[in-house]
Amino acid sequence: MDLHAHIASTVEPFVERGDPPGAAWLVARGEDVAVGAHGTHGPGDGTRIRPDSLFRISSVTKPIVAVAAWTLLDDGTLDLDAPVERWLPELADRRVMRDPSGPLDDTVPARRAITVGDVLELRLGIGLDFSGPFPGPVLSELGRLGLQAGPPAPQTNPAPDVWMQTVGSVPLSYQPGERWLYHTGSEVLGVLVARAAGSPLPEVLAERVLDPLGMTSTGFGVRAGQSGRLGPHWLPSDGGPTLTAYDPAEGQWSQPPAFPNAGDGLVSTVDDLYAFARMLRAGGVSDDGTRVVSEKVLAEATRPRVGPLDNGTSSWGLGLGVKTATQPDGRQAGSYGWDGGLGSTLWIDPAAGLVGILLANQMWSSPQPSAVFDAFWRAACSEGAGDPAVTGP
Template structure:
C-alpha cells in the first residue's frame, strides 16, 4: 500500500490495522461474530469496513448497513432531545423532578435492611433534573446486582436485561415512586435508569410520545432512516444477531434476529437503551455533534448548549474515579468526567488511554461504542453485538489503532 495518499490526515495503510486486529484477534477466534467500524475526520469518511458475520447461525455476512441494538448509545440522543426543550425555556436544570412527576415528591433514601422492614431517611435535597442527566440522581439499575436497592429494582423488573421488558414507561415511573434512592441526589455518581426518566420528561413536556418526538426532532432532520425502537418488516433482513460469551469464550446466541422483541413496536420506550440503529445512521448524529449541533442544514441543538453538555459537570471538576459507586464498563473512571449524557475526557494520562482532552463518548451494553474528538475533528462509530460490554476492551484497543493512524 506504499504511496497511497493520506485521507484527511490519516494513513490508509495504518487504518488497515483496525481490520487486521479485529479479524485476527476476535473474528477468526470466534470471540465475536462481526463488526462495522466507521471513522470520520475533517469532513471525510476515512475508514468504513464490515467484517465477519451478522448472523452466524444463518451464515449471513456482516454488511455496512446492518442494524444493531445500540442499548445505552440511546442515552446521548435522549439527552440532546430533552435539551432541545431546555432551549425553549420549558424547564431549568435546577428544577426538582417532582415538578413534572408529583408522585416522586416523597422519595426517600435507603439506609439499611430489606423491604418491607428497611430503614430510609429523607434526602438532603430534592432530586433535580440536572441529577438525571449526570447520573447523580440516586436511581440505579437492577442488573448491576450490587445492593439491596438493585434487588428491589430486579423484583419490579426495572433496569434488567429482560429480552422482553414488561409494562410501560409510566409503569416504571409509578414503581420508582415506591422504591428508595441509593443515596441523596447530587452526592454520588451511579449509572442508572435516569435517562429513561429523561425520556419520560420529554413526553410530559412536549406532549408527544418519545418515539414520535425523536423521529420529528432528530431522526428525520438528520436523515436517520434506520433508527427507531423497533425494526419495520422491510428492514428485518438487515438485523444482526446478538450474542453472549459462552463457556471457553465461545458465542452463545442471546437474541435471534428473526424472533426478536425488536420486530414489533414495544410498549416500553426506553430513552436509556431502546434504540436500533446502523453505523451510518449513528454517524449522522455524530456529524451533528462535531459540527456545533448542525447537520445537513438543520440546527438540532445550539452551539453553546452542546458545549455546556460536553463539559464535565461532576462536583468540583472531579473525575468518575472520585465519586462513582462501583464500576461500569461503558467508561473508564480515572481521568474521565461526565457531562449531560456523555463521558468527558479530562486527563488522558490518568486514564492511560490515548485521546484528546475534551473527547466525549459513550457505549452500549452489546459492546458498541462511539466517541467525538473535537480537537482532532473526528468521530468514530463501532458496532458489534456481544453482551456484556465488559467482555473485551474494544474501546481502548480501537483508540490505539485509530489514533495511531493520524499522521497530520
C-alpha cells in the same frame, strides 16, 4: 497504510476468530472517513454484516435521547434547576435510605427535590453503584416489582406510567445530587422528555433528533421493512466451539416495546450514528444547516460535570461520558460519547475532529470493553500505520 486499511486490519482478525462473529465500523478524521464491515450474523447464518446492518446499541442510546432533552433545554420547556416533580409527580416527597445497603424501610426525608439536572447527570439518587454490590437493595426491589434490572430486554418492562409509578414506590439510595449512579436516571429521562414534550418518546426523538439528521434506521425496535438487517445477538465466547444466542433476530427488538427505554433500547447503524456524531462535531448543526441544539447547551452538556469517574480519567456531562485525561487507547481529554455493553462504542474528539464508531453482535463479558474495542480505539487514534501489537488478537 491508509485509514481504511488501518482500521480493517485491526478489527478483521478478531472477527475471523469469531470474537465477535460480526462487526461494522466507521472512523472519521476530519473529512477522511473509513467505513467497513466484516463477518456474519453468526454461526449457521451466512448473512454477511454490512455497513447498513442493524445493531442493538444498548447504552449508546443514552446520548441520543439526551440530545432530545437538550433541545427541550434550548426551547425553555426544561430547565436544569427545575424540580422534576412538575412532570414526574411520582418523584415528589422522596424518602432516602439511611444506609444505601441497609433495609428499605429505614429512611429519612430527602433534603431537596430532584431536579432536571440531577436526572441528566445521573445524580437523582437511584441507579447502579459501580462501587457496591450488584444490584443493591433498591434495584433488587425494583426487580422484584417487575422492572428489568439486568442486560437490555425491551419487552420486559411495563408502559411508562406504570414503570414510573413503580420507581416512585421505592426510596432513593442517596440524597439527590449526592452521588453518580448509573443507568436508571437515563430511563427516567426518557419518561421526563416524553411528558415534558407532550408526546410518546419515540415521537419526540424522531421529531427532534432522528428526522432532522436523516437517521432512518434508528428506533426502539426494527422499523417496517428493515427486519432482514438485524441478526441474532450473541453472549460472550467462553472459548468453546459454539456460541449461545442472547437474542434471536425475531426477538426483543423485533417489535416496538411498551416501554421505550432511553437507557439501552435503540437499534441503529454506523451511518446513522455518524450523522448524529457529525451534528455534534459541527457544533449542533446538521449537514443541511439545521440547528438541532444550540452551541451554548452543547458546551454545557459536554463538559465534565460529575466525577471523577473511572479512576479519575472520566466524568459525566448531561447524559453522556466525557474524558478528562488522555486514555491508554489514545482517546484525548475533551472527547465525549459512550459505550454499550452489548458491543457498541461512539466517541467524538472535537479538538482532533475524530469520530469513532464500532458496533458488534456480541455482548461484552464484563463492564470493561472486549479486546477488539481497545484495539479499535488504539488504531482510530493513531496517526500512522497499524502497530502489530494492537491490530489483531
